Amino acid sequence: xxxTQPTLILDKQKCLxxxxxxxxxxxxxxxxxxxxxxxxxxxxxxxxxxxxxxNSITVSSxxxxxxxxDAGWKNITIAFPFNILEIEKANNLAKxxxxxxxxxxxxxxxxxxxxxxxxxxxFIKIDTGYHxxxxxxxxxxxxxxxLEAAKNSSKLNFIGFLTHSGQTYHAKSKxxxxxxxxxxxxxxxxxxxxxxxxxANIEISIGDTPxxxxxxxxxxxxxxxxxNFILYDLMQYKLGSCSIQDIAVxxxxxxxxxxxERDEIIVYGGGVQLSKEFLxxxxxxxxxxxxxxxxxxxxxxxxxxxFVKSLSQEHGIIKTNSDFISKTKIGDVIGILPVHACMTVSxxxxxxxxxxxxxxxx
Amino acid sequence: xxxTQPTLILDKQKCLxxxxxxxxxxxxxxxxxxxxxxxxxxxxxxxxxxxxxxNSITVSSxxxxxxxxDAGWKNITIAFPFNILEIEKANNLAKxxxxxxxxxxxxxxxxxxxxxxxxxxxFIKIDTGYHxxxxxxxxxxxxxxxLEAAKNSSKLNFIGFLTHSGQTYHAKSKxxxxxxxxxxxxxxxxxxxxxxxxxANIEISIGDTPxxxxxxxxxxxxxxxxxNFILYDLMQYKLGSCSIQDIAVxxxxxxxxxxxERDEIIVYGGGVQLSKEFLxxxxxxxxxxxxxxxxxxxxxxxxxxxFVKSLSQEHGIIKTNSDFISKTKIGDVIGILPVHACMTVSxxxxxxxxxxxxxxxx
Numbered sequence: 001x002x003x004t005q006p007t008l009i010l011d012k013q014k015c016l017x018x019x020x021x022x023x024x025x026x027x028x029x030x031x032x033x034x035x036x037x038x039x040x041x042x043x044x045x046x047x048x049x050x051x052x053x054x055n056s057i058t059v060s061s062x063x064x065x066x067x068x069x070d071a072g073w074k075n076i077t078i079a080f081p082f083n084i085l086e087i088e089k090a091n092n093l094a095k096x097x098x099x100x101x102x103x104x105x106x107x108x109x110x111x112x113x114x115x116x117x118x119x120x121x122x123f124i125k126i127d128t129g130y131h132x133x134x135x136x137x138x139x140x141x142x143x144x145x146x147l148e149a150a151k152n153s154s155k156l157n158f159i160g161f162l163t164h165s166g167q168t169y170h171a172k173s174k175x176x177x178x179x180x181x182x183x184x185x186x187x188x189x190x191x192x193x194x195x196x197x198x199x200a201n202i203e204i205s206i207g208d209t210p211x212x213x214x215x216x217x218x219x220x221x222x223x224x225x226x227x228n229f230i231l232y233d234l235m236q237y238k239l240g241s242c243s244i245q246d247i248a249v250x251x252x253x254x255x256x257x258x259x260x261e262r263d264e265i266i267v268y269g270g271g272v273q274l275s276k277e278f279l280x281x282x283x284x285x286x287x288x289x290x291x292x293x294x295x296x297x298x299x300x301x302x303x304x305x306x307f308v309k310s311l312s313q314e315h316g317i318i319k320t321n322s323d324f325i326s327k328t329k330i331g332d333v334i335g336i337l338p339v340h341a342c343m344t345v346s347x348x349x350x351x352x353x354x355x356x357x358x359x360x361x362x
Numbered sequence: 363x364x365x366t367q368p369t370l371i372l373d374k375q376k377c378l379x380x381x382x383x384x385x386x387x388x389x390x391x392x393x394x395x396x397x398x399x400x401x402x403x404x405x406x407x408x409x410x411x412x413x414x415x416x417n418s419i420t421v422s423s424x425x426x427x428x429x430x431x432d433a434g435w436k437n438i439t440i441a442f443p444f445n446i447l448e449i450e451k452a453n454n455l456a457k458x459x460x461x462x463x464x465x466x467x468x469x470x471x472x473x474x475x476x477x478x479x480x481x482x483x484x485f486i487k488i489d490t491g492y493h494x495x496x497x498x499x500x501x502x503x504x505x506x507x508x509l510e511a512a513k514n515s516s517k518l519n520f521i522g523f524l525t526h527s528g529q530t531y532h533a534k535s536k537x538x539x540x541x542x543x544x545x546x547x548x549x550x551x552x553x554x555x556x557x558x559x560x561x562a563n564i565e566i567s568i569g570d571t572p573x574x575x576x577x578x579x580x581x582x583x584x585x586x587x588x589x590n591f592i593l594y595d596l597m598q599y600k601l602g603s604c605s606i607q608d609i610a611v612x613x614x615x616x617x618x619x620x621x622x623e624r625d626e627i628i629v630y631g632g633g634v635q636l637s638k639e640f641l642x643x644x645x646x647x648x649x650x651x652x653x654x655x656x657x658x659x660x661x662x663x664x665x666x667x668x669f670v671k672s673l674s675q676e677h678g679i680i681k682t683n684s685d686f687i688s689k690t691k692i693g694d695v696i697g698i699l700p701v702h703a704c705m706t707v708s709x710x711x712x713x714x715x716x717x718x719x720x721x722x723x724x
Contacts, residue, residue, distance in 0.1 A: 005448065060675060083630045108619075133621075254446075257466050313708070315442070315495065317494060
């Protein structure tokens with residue numbers, strides 16, 4: 001690798017293993033895997049996913065749906081409350097592919113019913129406890145209002161209920177993640193039972209990577225939409241979703257300075273590359289990433305007692321020890337395992353694989 | 363404005379006023395203004411700066427230096443510890459422009475002395491208390507080592523000492539910012555006095571926007587390198603560097619959902635657009651941005667008791683009150699004043715002015 005500036009290195013083999021594992025799990029539990037592509041945002045990685053027989057995906061914006069439709073995907077759910085200002089783009093997409101939108105208010109439903117030019121599928125977004133968006137799972141009045149109108153709509157085809165239990169990201173243990181997961185699918189199943197007489201093919205779609213990675217019970221669930229699992233990151237590692245060896249991306253950074261007097265290394269690679277997401281340890285210290293060395297076609301295990309303690313726009317400040325300092329030279333390239341891969345990918349806009357291939361994102 | 367998705371709106375008139383104010387201040391105090399272009403990263407905004415008679419600039423990477431050299435700038439300081447892996451690009455730049463590099467270790471000095479093909483200027487990076495990078499201001503041994511070698515170098519021309527008092531960003535009051543500023547320039551002046559006999563034209567360069575915005579005493583300072591002052595942001599507002607009306611950028615975001623039951627509005631516009639920088643209030647609550655309305659060619663004052671309480675990848679969750687909720691409709695476009703303009707610009711990669719002009723960044 002001829003690296004001279006911050007470069008996001010992608011381990012394709014790890015990606016393939018991560019996809020294989022989730023694909024096997026979905027088959028085992030008889031749920032459809034509709035992976036979220038907002039994490040990797042790459043046509044090429046999309047093709048790797050496709051090679052596992054997966055043909056329907058999730059994205060987080062209309063623009064991302066356009067990008068992946070252009071790449072040949074024919075069945076896309078935009079898992080974001082539909083933005084009515086993008087109706088023209090949605091109409092263009094709906095002519096070409098099977099498009100599913102997410103609705104979480106009656107005004108948007110009415111707007112779509114009036115302005116859509118082709119048929120679309122829609123999910124109702126359900127809040128099972130994250131309290132970011134969606135109708136509360138027990139808000140029958142608002143759910144009924146849309147479902148009654150849907151019965152008379154020729155354009156909007158109700159597919160089912162969709163939730164994202166993002167509260168798992170704040171869980172303190174795997175046990176807590178599983179509790180959130182079970183509570184969430186219990187609430188979703190109660191909705192399925194309630195409405196299945198009117199909508200025989202009603203689907204339940206759940207999403208978060210921690211639940212999908214850790215849980216082994218998907219009773220009543222029809223579809224899972226994890227996204228981060230293809231790359232994973234330190235946040236997922238800390239939650240217990242993956243092992244450290246499953247993390248498939250690392251930001252390669254040139255060493256530009258070494259401060260022995262305070263056991264710190266300065267690299268070219270900061271907030272504009274990694275994003276400023278951090279983990280907090282029990283003492284309240286921030287950690288913006290672990291450090292690895294690049295081996296032939298692999299990342300080493302993290303260097304012990306070493307982490308990114310702060311980030312400026314282009315600087316990364318690594319706190320380490322005299323042992324690692326003594327092995328490190330100015331001009332070396334070391335790797336940072338990112339805290340949040342979705343944000344790092346979005347900031348970097350491309351990857352370099354160990355084979356030297358550059359993959360662009362949307 | 364025909365906005366359908368998150369768009370960074372730039373108020374050119376505010377930029378021009380902000381540049382005018384800092385330019386006047388530099389003239390008044392007889393210091394050279396070498397503005398840092400890492401904040402705005404735009405050739406066009408660079409041209410606005412040029413129209414004030416400014417002809418030398420600061421950037422934070424070799425790539426950014428290439429971009430602005432291509433745009434016609436002939437005098438550029440790369441205020442980042444030089445990355446020896448980019449020597450080829452530095453040699454190409456040094457053929458075309460007056461290039462100044464930043465050195466903070468002897469190994470990099472020796473490397474440059476051996477590998478440079480043209481003359482460059484260099485600053486020694488001094489740590490006056492931020493403890494990110496640079497030699498401690500009283501580390502005579504390390505400073506002398508480089509300066510002795512510089513006397514015999516035909517390639518490396520010592521210009522002076524450069525510092526960035528980034529610790530002002532953690533100050534709790536204007537008074538504390540001024541204390542840091544005076545302490546910093548006192549240390550820098552002691553260096554100037556110490557070495558002026560050997561280097562008669564020695565320069566002192568200081569950088570941070572809070573000090574440059576607030577201080578009215580620049581004794582002994584030859585050059586100031588603020589960058590954020592052209593756009594400003596909420597972080598600078600909180601520090602006292604600017605008024606809220608000086609902030610020249612706002613992220614326009616479509617409203618996609620309204621949750622009256624918890625006084626929350628959801629917009630399309632999240633961490634991938636704004637970055638995840640936040641302010642923390644005295645109760646420990648995070649604030650990822652204030653909300654404004656777009657008026658004809660202007661931003662309103664921030665909506666009272668309203669702020670971005672959290673950001674997902676594409677969602678912004680705004681905490682507000684029933685009054686603002688009652689005035690807001692799905693499909694409206696509202697603005698977020700960013701916490702850290704440098705990060706938001708870097709994430710967005712372009713601006714839209716009130717005149718409808720799109721400005722690209724590097």
